[in-house]
Amino acid sequence: MKIILLIVVLINLVISSNGFKKSYNNFKVYRIIPKNKDQLNALKEIEQNPSYIFWNEVSYVNRSVDIMVPPILQNKFSKILQNFEHKLWIKNVQDLIDNENVVESKSTFDWHNYHDLDTIYDWLRYLSVYYPHVSLVNGGISYENRTILGVKVSFKPGNKIIFLEAGIHSREWISSATVTYILNELLTSNDPAIQTIARSRDWYVFPNFNPDGYQYSRTKDRMWRKTRKPYGGCYGADPNRNWNYHWMDGGSSNWPCNDAFAGSSPFSEIETKSLSHFISGISYNIEAYIGFHSYSQVLMIPFGHAGLEVPANNVELKRIGNITATKLSEKYNTKYRVGNIPEVMYVGSGGSSDWVLGTNRHIPYVYTFELRDQGKYGFLLPPDQIIPTGEETFDAVIAMMKEFDKKK
The missing domain is CATH 3.40.630.10 (Zn peptidases)
Known part of the structure; x- marks a missing residue:
C-alpha cells in the first residue's frame, strides 16, 4: 500500500511540474453494485486506495458505484470484481476525452463546445x-x-x-x-x-x-x-x-x-x-x-x-x-x-x-x-x-x- 501511495505522489508531482497532459488511455470504468453490507464495507476499503478513482462515492446496499481503474491495476481488479455484481461501463476513458474535441480560446462563444x-x-x-x-x-x-x-x-x-x-x-x-x-x-x-x-x-x-x-x-x-x-x-x-x-x-x-x-x-x-x-x-x-x-x-x-x-x-x-x-x-x-x-x-x-x-x-x-x-x-x-x-x-x-x- 505504501508503494502505491508513493507512486500516486510521484505522478502528481511530475504532472504538476511538467507540460504534458495526463493520458487516460486504457483506463476503464466499472459499475459495481454492492448487494450486502459486507460488499459495501469492502468497497469502502477499496475507496481508501487513491489508485482507484471513484466517480461516485460508496453509499448504500444496491446503489451502484462507478470506479475508474488504471491499466496497471486491471489484472488485480479483475480478481476483486469476481466478488461483486459488475459491468464494464466505459472501455477506454481516453476515447471519451478525445471525442470532446477541445478547442482553446475561441473568439466566439457558443454551446457546441466546452470553453476554456x-x-x-x-x-x-x-x-x-x-x-x-x-x-x-x-x-x-x-x-x-x-x-x-x-x-x-x-x-x-x-x-x-x-x-x-x-x-x-x-x-x-x-x-x-x-x-x-x-x-x-x-x-x-x-x-x-x-x-x-x-x-x-x-x-x-x-x-x-x-x-x-x-x-x-x-x-x-x-x-x-x-x-x-x-x-x-x-x-x-x-x-x-x-x-x-x-x-x-x-x-x-x-x-x-x-x-x-x-x-x-x-x-x-x-x-x-x-x-x-x-x-x-x-x-x-x-x-x-x-x-x-x-x-x-x-x-x-x-x-x-x-x-x-x-x-x-x-x-x-x-x-x-x-x-x-x-x-x-x-x-x-x-x-x-x-x-x-x-x-x-x-x-x-x-x-x-x-x-x-x-x-x-x-x-x-x-x-x-x-x-x-x-x-x-x-x-x-x-x-x-x-x-x-x-x-x-x-x-x-x-x-x-x-x-x-x-x-x-
Whole structure:
C-alpha cells in the first residue's frame, strides 16, 4: 500500500511540474453494485486506495458505484470484481476525452463546445458591456490568484436574488456550460413569461467556482476535481467538502491525495473562504441558491452530512423539486430523482449548499442539480449534449421560479 501511495505522489508531482497532459488511455470504468453490507464495507476499503478513482462515492446496499481503474491495476481488479455484481461501463476513458474535441480560446462563444476559462470570462465581460443591466462581480480569489468572476443581472432595484453556482468540481464541465446557457436565455429570450421572471429577480451567476481546478482540467488532467493548493506531495482539497457547516461529518477524507479530501480545516481553501464572505454579504436578500454538478440526474435538497438533518420546509422543497423534475423531463424524457442528499446520492459533508442554508436559515430555497447523464459518459458528456442539457435545465429552473411566485 505504501508503494502505491508513493507512486500516486510521484505522478502528481511530475504532472504538476511538467507540460504534458495526463493520458487516460486504457483506463476503464466499472459499475459495481454492492448487494450486502459486507460488499459495501469492502468497497469502502477499496475507496481508501487513491489508485482507484471513484466517480461516485460508496453509499448504500444496491446503489451502484462507478470506479475508474488504471491499466496497471486491471489484472488485480479483475480478481476483486469476481466478488461483486459488475459491468464494464466505459472501455477506454481516453476515447471519451478525445471525442470532446477541445478547442482553446475561441473568439466566439457558443454551446457546441466546452470553453476554456479565458473564453468564459471574456464572454462575461462582453455581457457587462453589451447589456446595461449586467455587471461584473468578483466572488473571490483562487490559490493561483485567479478571480472567481461572475455577473449580476438586475433589471430593477428591490429584487430578491437567485444565486447560480457551477464548476465547484473542475471536471464537471457540463455544469459551467449549463449555467452560461441559462444566463444567455435570461438575457435573450423573447418569451414574455420568461422575461417577466428574469426581470423580477436579481441573478448572480458564477460559472466557475474553482477556476484553478477548471483550468488544470483543461490543460493537464481532464479528470481533476479539486483545488490546486499543495498539501505535501499531493494537491488540492475538494472545495465542496471544505465549507464550515458540519465539516468532516461524513463522506469526506482527511487524506490529501483523496478526491474527497476536505482540506486541513474548514475554509482552508481561499476559494471557499472568499466565496463565503461574498455570499454572506448578500445572503439577507437571497431567495434561492442553486448549485449545478454532474453526473447522476438528481435534484438534491440539503443536508448532506451524516446527521440526517433536513430543512424546516423539507416537504415544500420536495414538492417544488418534483414539479421541477417533471418539467425537466418533458423535452427529452430525461428522468431525475428528487430528495435530500443522502437519500438520492450519498452522505457528503462540508458542501456549499449545506453551508448556505445551515448558516442562513432565512433563505427559503436551496437546491443542487446533478446534471446528465447516468454514467454512460459520466463526467465526459459529449459537446452535442450541451444544448439539450441547457434547454431542459432552463425549463426546470423557470418552472421552479413559477412555484416560488405562487408562494408570494
